[in-house]
Amino acid sequence: MAWRDGKASATRLLLFMASIILGIAAVVSIQSFSENLKENIGQQSKALMGADFIIDSRQLPNERVQGIIDSLGGSDASEVNFASMAAFPKNDDSKLVRVRGIEGQFPFYGTLDTEPISAAQEYQEKGGALVDATMMLQYDLKPGDSIKIGNLTIPILGSLKSVPGSSAISTSVAPPVLIPFRFIEKTGLLQVGSRKEYQYFFVAPETMDLDALNENLDPILDAENADLDTHKVTSQRLGRSYTNVSKFLNLVAFIALLLGCIGIASSVHIYIKEKLRAVAVLKCMGATRKQTFLIFLIQIAGMGFVGGLIGTLIGIGLQQTFPLIIQEFLPFNVEISFSISPIIMGLLLGVFMSVLFALLPLLNTWYVSPLEVLRIQEGSLIKSRRARFLTFGSVLLFIYLFSFWLLESGAYALGFVITVVVTFSILAGVAILFMKAIKRFFPKSWGFIARQSLLNLFRPNNQTMVLILAIGLGTFLISTLYFTKDMLQARTSIENGTKDPNIILMDVQTAQKEAIIPNITSKELPIIDDLPIVTMRMHSIKGVLSNTIRKDSTSRVRNWVLNNEFRATYRDSLVDSEVLSEGEWISEIELGKPTEISISSNLAQDTDVEVGDEIVFNIQGVLMNTIVGSIRTVDWGRAQMNFSIVFPKGVLENAPQFHVLTTYAPDEESSANLQRDLVKNFPNVSIIDLRQILSILEDVLDKISWVINFMAFFSILTGIIVLIGSVRTSKYQRIRESVLLRTLGANSKQILKINALEYFYLGILGSGIGVLLSLISSQLLASFVFEVNFVPSFIPFLVFLPGITALVLFIGLVNSKSVLTSPPLEVLRKEG
Amino acid sequence: MPKILKIHNLEKTYTSGSKKLTVLNDISFEIEKGETFSIVGPSGSGKTTLLGLCAGLDKPNSGGVELCGVPLQDMNEDQRALMRNKEVGFIFQNFQLLPTLSALENVSVPLELQGAKNAAKIATDLLDKVGLTDRLHHYPSQLSGGEQQRVALARAFSNQPSILFADEPTGNLDEETGEKVIQLLFELNREAGTTLVIVTHDLDLANRTQQILRLKGGKVLTNERTV
Known part of the structure; x- marks a missing residue:
């Protein structure tokens, strides 16, 4: 019976199905892709x-x-790496790069992907450099050209397409240049104070227990400012960070699915309402409540299963495209393989979600009385409050359980359920308010067509609320993402008009400073900052040695503080990006008084110190007692040099130090000109061109927002399907109304106008509420998360609002074509 | 008396799959202005189809319909709609009120479609005439069947039509309510001097009109004046 009845309503059931297909496709594609990522990371862990x-x-x-390295039999390969300027004599260009001096046959797993392939094997022996492939393209470099790093000039043997462990994005600021370790000395760049990293690579015997090794050695190495990382721990860490991203995307996809399910609930409600007389007839003929209930339950479950199946297949197809979009973020190649669990999940989700969300209208079949054959009474259904309550409870429980499965945290899952309920309630609440206000205050003097189209939104069995929810949620997501991207970009961009520094010169030795400054000023560029830098470590905090704190598991001091080499400065005044939040700012030390320093609020928190606490620093072998004199709130987001530790004047002037100079180059040409000059004369100085970094950042933001927009697109698409479903569901009623109007003398134009205006109201209400709410949520994000002034862009108002409204209008009218062409008599006869 | 409706050699067929079904065959008759006229016949005899063709709701396969001196078969849908709006009123068995509009708004629709300024005033007067002064702002779902049909009556007269078509106007009402509605219909009709065409099963009702057309199997059985 379920099959026979379903067959007769096949077209309508197909549309219900479409509502969940997209949601399932979104969830399955993301879920399946993250499974693949996890698997790939596991498989390629060593590589x-x-x-x-x-x-x-x-x-x-x-x-x-x-001693530890030796006890492990010595390293199998080693590396020292640091950032430096590289010059390309061929075209007189220069660029900040990460120089990696390699000794031994690194890598032992995975490969150095080079062009020509032989370059990876030969660069050690032949004494050449492997240079990042993108940079070679950018600077028109070919194998055989030379590269100058510090005092060393060597030939480029090949372009480097990939190195184990680094992604295209992570190396875009300072692309890697691999050279044999034996040449590092000749660069002359390894000086005291310059930032560098030593790495010792080991191949473990098969019997070695890496977890035990990590457990035993890592704490000892930590105490010596070194670190041990096994391939397992590293890949787990990497896996976790990607899992977090995919969890977020999964939730966005899940929202699209929820939206589809609300569409189902609404359509099934109308579908079942129309079937009630048939159910009553069946009951008159002796069908039990269970039988009639099962007829429709089986239909809905079958529809959910088929929807789940189609959605799963689309999802699996979709995930094939993901690597193309996000490959640059990944330090490995993703190979998509077939995984069974997302498929099972897709099918189960399809069945569960459709049955759950259809349950409430389905219950009507249970409570319908055979007496209804004689007369259908409005509002006489669903007598059981308990059944209703149980259904709502089950829906919420299912959402909770599914998000718990995704997030693996009860609190986060609960937070998600509450957020979903609150968001939907706000959207629905605002929609109701708007609709009531419009109905109440709509000018009575307006013409019949405008009024009639508005009243259509309130027709019996209307799906106005569901449609506004769907359109509103989609617009809300897209606009919020757009505003957020705007905020992030505003936070990182340097306005052209301002003269904030955009070139930073790092690692300037004291002796070089006097020579470099005239070099800059002779090009009519200003010296904006001249910051002395002194490197130091924390020796003790509040009288307790760092080593003792490390061993104290109850200590609230964060580990990084104990291991970090701080780069402190000294100056007599605060800068724009910081505000004194506690204590007193000391500009210069007074004789006989303790050294009072200023630290940033985040460091104070991580070091667990307050104003008046003592910190002893180890400044390159010399211990210095200091007192925390003040705590500053620092805006780390500002593109300028900020410091967590600032000394007053009169303390560090004679300590070994280097300098950071900043300047402002008005255009790319003067920036390139300066860089060329400096690299030639002062090869150890690293130059950071903020303009270049910002353009890379923008590129990253663009790619991220592309991925998120892609998910928001699912919501909009689901909204469209719900819209089409709703138009179809109410088609007969619309035809009836239009025919009636035509019978009473309305012409096609008038009817078309009524229909168009109705969709226009839906579109403008939905997208308007979406944009409005996104404005509020973006303002909250700006105030509490990004801490920036939010100046909304006009794009959501000028593009999304009219665009989405036009889309709704278009879909509505295309689907209502038959409303205009149905012959009146045929419809009126059906009514009889 | 001038003729308001002239039907000659009307034929209407429907195609169902490969089968051709002739619903009306060679129908001809005329109705005088101001006359009351009824069409009777068993179910499936083509009564409602004939009414629809007379009112320009559908097009015949052959033959002609001349309403108020204008041949409908030469007009397009919008021209016919304009004609209906100006000259025709309708009453349906199942009332056919717009559920989103109040009683007053439903009665105003034909006038508003014409762009009339005083639609509300005329509609209020008509609802007063049919005894629904206290139901002006009620929606169809809040009205009884009899009340709904009275709203439909008021709507049918709102555009002061030359001819009024009523399809089984009491079909959905109990005897007592039906009788009241019919009395009201004839009364309003008399006052307005409108031509009235009723499709009905009810021979008593048919006998209250001046002329009866009997249909059977899509053909005219008789067309005679009542005593």
Whole structure:
């Protein structure tokens, strides 16, 4: 019976199905892709690191660390890497790069992907460089050209397409240049104070327990400012960060699915209402409540299953395209394979979600009395409050359980359920308010057509609310994403008009400073900052040695604080990007008084210190007692040099130090000109061109927003399907109304106008509420998360609002064509 | 008396699959202006189809319909709609009120479609005449069957039509309510001097009109004046 009845309503059931197909496709594609990512990371774990484990340190290993390295049989390969300017004599260009001096046959797993392939094998022996492939293209470099790093000039042997463990995005600011370790000395760039990293690569015997090794050695190495990473731990960490992203995307996809389900609930409600007389007839003929209920339950479950199946297939197809979009973010190649669990999930989701959301209208068949054959009474159905309550409870429980499965945290899942309920309620609430207000205040003097089209939104069995929810949610997501992207870009961009520094010169030795400054000023560029930098570590905090704190598991001091080499400065005044939040700012030390320093609020929190607490620093071998004199709130987002530790004047002037100079180059040409000059004369100085970095950042933001927009697109698309479903569902009623109007003398133009205006109201209401809410949520994000002034862009108002309204109008009218062409008599006869 | 409706050699067929079904065959008759006229016949005899063709709701396969001196078969849908709006009123068995509009608004529709300024005033007067002064702002779902049909009556007269078509106007009402509606219909009709065409099963009702056309199997059985 379920099949026979379903067959007769096949077209309508197909549309119900379409509502969930998209949601399932979105969830399955993301879920299946993240499974694949996890699997790939697991499989390529060793290749991601190039070794079984690594010991790394920001300084040459001390005796203890060297002892551990030796006890492990010595490293199989090693590397020192640092950022430096590289010059290309061929075209007189220069660029900040990461120089990696490699000794030994690194990598042991995975490969150095080079062009020509032989370059990876030969660069050590032939004494050449492997240079990042994108950079070679950018600067028109070919194998055989030379590259100058510090005092060293060597030939380029090949272009480097990939190195184990790094992604295109992570290397875009300072692209890698691999050279044999033996040439590092000749560069002359390894000086005291310059940032560098030493890495020792190990191949472990098969019997070695890497987890035990990590457990035993990592704490000891930590105490010596070194670190041990096994391939397992690294890939797990990597896996976790990608899982977090995919969890977020999964939730967005899940919202699209929920939207589809609300569409189902609404359509099934009308579908069942029309079937009630048939159900009553069946009951008159002796069908039990269970039988009649099952007829429609089976129909809906079958529809959910088929919808789930189609959605799953689309999802699996879709995930094939994901690597194309996000490959640059990944430090490995993703191979998509077939995984069974997302498929099972898709099918189960399809069945569960459709049955759950259709349950409430389905219950009507249970409670319908055979007496209804004689007369259908409005509002006489669903007598059981308990059944209703149970259904709502089950829906919420299912959403909770599914999000718990995705997020693996009860609190987050609960947060998600509450957010979903609140968001939908706000959208629905605002929609109701708007509709009531419009109905109440709509000018009575307006013409019949305008009034009639508005009243259509309130017709019996209308789906106005569902449509406004669908359109509103989609617009809300897209606009919020757009506004957020705007905020992020505003936060990172440098306005052309301002003279904020856009070129930073790092690692300037004190002796070089006097020579570099005239070099800059002679090009009519200003010296904006001249910041002295002194490197130091924390020796003790509040009288307790760092080593003791490390061993104290109850300590609230964060580990990084104990291991970090701080780059502190000294100056007599605060800068724009910081505000004094506690204590007193000391500009210059007074004789006989303790050294009162200023630290940033985040460091104070991580070090667990307050104003008046003591910190002893180890400044390159010399211990210095200081007192926290003040705490500053620093805006780290500002594109300028900020410091967590600032000394007053009169303390560090004679300590070994280097300088950071900043300037403002008005255009790319003067920036390139300056860089060329500096690299030639001061090869150890690293130059950061903020303009270049910002353009890379923008590119990254663009790619991220592309991925998120893609998900929002699912919501909009689901909204469209719900819209088409709704238009179809109410088609007969619309035809009836239009025919009636035509019978009473309305012409085609008038009827078309009524229909068009109705969709226009729906579109403008839905998208208007969506944009309005996104404006509020973006303002909240701007105030509490990004802490920026939010100046809304006009795009959502000028593009999304009219665009989405036009789309709704178009879909509505295309689907209502038959309303205009149905012959009146035929419809009126059916009514009889 | 001038003729308001002239039907000659009307034929209407429907195609169902490969089968051709002739619903009306060679129908001819005329109705005088101001006359009351009824069409009777068993179910499936083509009564409602004939009414639809007379009112320009559908097109015949052959033959002609001349309403108010204008041949409908030469007009397009919009021209016919304009003609209906100016000259024709309708009453249906199942009332056919717009559910989103109040009683007052439903009665105003034909006038508003014409762009009339005083639609509300005329509609209020008509609803007053049919005894629904206290139901002006009620929606169809809030009205009884009899009340709905009275709203439909008021609507049918709102555009002061030359001819009024009523399709089984009491079909959905009990005897007592039906009788009241019919009395009201004839009364309003008399006052307005409108031509009235009723399709009905009810021979008593048919006998209250001046002329009866009997249909059977899509053909005219008789067309005679009542006593």
